[in-house]
Amino acid sequence: MKAIVDCGLCIACGLCENVCPEVFKLEGDCAQVIADPVPADAEGQAVQATGDCPTTAIKIEG
Ligand code: SF4
Numbered sequence: 001m002k003a004i005v006d007c008g009l010c011i012a013c014g015l016c017e018n019v020c021p022e023v024f025k026l027e028g029d030c031a032q033v034i035a036d037p038v039p040a041d042a043e044g045q046a047v048q049a050t051g052d053c054p055t056t057a058i059k060i061e062g
Helices: 015-019 040-052
Strands: 002-005 024-027 030-033 058-061
Touching (some): 002 030, 015 040, 040 058
Antiparallel strands (some): 002 058
């Protein structure tokens, strides 16, 4: 599983980092993906963060 953040959509709300700090880290005005691939034990949280993102900036592949 791979997570991708579209910085054109991200509003830097920090929600993804709160939900899944293993994978997402807020850097300036865009969340960065710091774990690629997503660790198996973080997949559930990564999917939750993707669904919770207010601007649908996160995409999950694989
Ligand atoms: Fe950006 Fe979405 Fe993460 Fe908020 S939840 S920081 S909008 S990627």
